[in-house]
Amino acid sequence: MTRVAVTGGAGYIGSHMCRRLAAHGHDVVVIDDLSGGHRDAVRWGPLRQCSLLDAPALSQALRDARCDAVIHFAGAIAVGESVADPLKYYAINFGGSLNLLQAMRDAGMRRLVFSSSAAIFGEPRQSFIDERHPIDPISPYGRGKAMVEQLLRDAAPAYGIDAVALRYFNAAGADPSAAIGESHDPETHLIPRLLRHVAGERGPIEIYGDDHATPDGTCIRDYVHVDDLCAAHLAALEHLDSHPGFHAFNLGNGNGYSVREVVAAVHAVTGKHVQARVAARRAGDPARLVACPDRARAVLGWHPATPSLEAIVETAWRWHRAPAY
Numbered sequence: 001m002t003r004v005a006v007t008g009g010a011g012y013i014g015s016h017m018c019r020r021l022a023a024h025g026h027d028v029v030v031i032d033d034l035s036g037g038h039r040d041a042v043r044w045g046p047l048r049q050c051s052l053l054d055a056p057a058l059s060q061a062l063r064d065a066r067c068d069a070v071i072h073f074a075g076a077i078a079v080g081e082s083v084a085d086p087l088k089y090y091a092i093n094f095g096g097s098l099n100l101l102q103a104m105r106d107a108g109m110r111r112l113v114f115s116s117s118a119a120i121f122g123e124p125r126q127s128f129i130d131e132r133h134p135i136d137p138i139s140p141y142g143r144g145k146a147m148v149e150q151l152l153r154d155a156a157p158a159y160g161i162d163a164v165a166l167r168y169f170n171a172a173g174a175d176p177s178a179a180i181g182e183s184h185d186p187e188t189h190l191i192p193r194l195l196r197h198v199a200g201e202r203g204p205i206e207i208y209g210d211d212h213a214t215p216d217g218t219c220i221r222d223y224v225h226v227d228d229l230c231a232a233h234l235a236a237l238e239h240l241d242s243h244p245g246f247h248a249f250n251l252g253n254g255n256g257y258s259v260r261e262v263v264a265a266v267h268a269v270t271g272k273h274v275q276a277r278v279a280a281r282r283a284g285d286p287a288r289l290v291a292c293p294d295r296a297r298a299v300l301g302w303h304p305a306t307p308s309l310e311a312i313v314e315t316a317w318r319w320h321r322a323p324a325y
């Protein structure tokens, strides 16, 4: 059994992680300032309400938590907003991570799993993005994530803080019991927007461009179930037991779906018609982002349990029909 501090543990992926850690017999301490997370999503361990930007409070929180490892989700998540307000993104995502590393070093904590992103790769140069793809982000969000990866690469030999960066493609879906789910404000992500739309909570959906270089002209993404991402984090923690240093893995299913295919999946799962109109492209959206997950499979033994898009949407729909927060 391990005792794990989960930053951002009141958020979407973080709360699913806490649930999985508890189910595997681990103790959890949530570190979250509740700026984006939800108190009602903190159910599997105590909440220490603390901002990553408050370095002394964070240091104290980590010392008090007496954990063996940290899983670091806390951060700002909107790529478009990062272009409009880069200082916010560098402060929270890079500055917050820097404070966390300093606090870990001071508390003598030696293991970290970090939420990185496919956004570090920028405009893809190959159809399936593996770990050898050049890191060349095109947004402050992606650059901040890449900078944290660099920080971790440097911190491993210097302080003996071993770390795994997990580059998520598109996290989606929800805990099948519908106890927790995806709830952002504002919501920018495609699947929850579509589900809120068919639930009658929001007007027509805009498809951001149908003139991309893809078969139907809409953007292709690799949607991966949130619980499968969490399984990879557990595997990453275990990997660090026998493999010190810094490691990085790309996490996706290796299947790409266009925006129109996601709309069709939402229709198939919910039985409801989606009102969608084509709008202008969204700045910074690559036409296609699909992972090559071979390394995570081979090294971490990661085999997603819910790779089907419809199954992913189905779990999200269960939550959206009766969200608890």
Ligand code: UFG
Pocket: 077, 078, 079, 117, 118, 119, 141, 168, 169, 170, 171, 188, 189, 190, 191, 193, 205, 206, 207, 208, 209, 219, 220, 221, 259, 282, 285, 289
């Ligand atoms: N889209 C629409 N209409 C919408 C919302 C989204 O057409 O109302 C399109 C987007 O243009 C994109 C696709 O649906 O092509 C998926 O968009 P999301 O906003 O759901 O996800 P992104 O691919 O933009 O971003 C996600 C994560 C980021 C991460 C990025 C790259 O949210 O944190 O993947 O991995 F950086």
